[in-house]
Amino acid sequence: MTTRSLIKCPVRMASKPAAEDQSLGAGADPVAPDCEDRRVVPENIHDFFAASGGAAAALIGLLFVAISVAAERLARQEAQIHRIRAVAALTAFTNALTVSLFALIPGHKLGPAALVTACFGLVFIIAALMSLIRMHQVRRAVLRDALFLLALVITFVVQLLEGAEVLAQPGNSGAVNTIASLVIVCFLIGIARAWELIGGPSIGIAHEITALVREHHHGAGDPVDKEPS
16 A cells, blocks of 8 residues: 655755756656655545544543533542543543644654553553552442453553554554554543543443343332232
């Protein structure tokens, strides 16, 4: 797959032989082998990174609004799980924004950006788990939050590996496509965390089935009214 390149090459000296100029005009590639400042992002997903950068910036702004609205609830001592949800959403959106913006800069910027943001994301997850343990909030009620943290761990580990691959092989479009897919995953995780942060309703099929079973057993266990004597 071809990659979109924006190359800045040194200007040719006027003292070059005319025969060489004619060979270049005949269709030879005039690009010098030591040219720098080239894009490593495939052209077919360049526009994706431009759109995802704008979307991530907008979502971060909306998240700040949601946090300011829920500031009183987040300030409570027992609201540590809500603070973790807020930071998790911010981390996911910031990762998507950073990767998308650096992907638009000419040069080998995507690989280092993916590596650094993945490392910061993993540090946040470790801190979040330590916070839950310190607050003695590791219980069944937060299993769903632990699953989201696990999803972030997988996302950042894969991004770390793909970022290293882009650094080693800048022309590897497969690694760039994988990083683009991880940006989408970060959007989904961040939106889910933000939705729970603002207290949005959650209707899951497992929850509804469990509620129906409990109601059925409760109705079957009611005592039958005795007939009056």
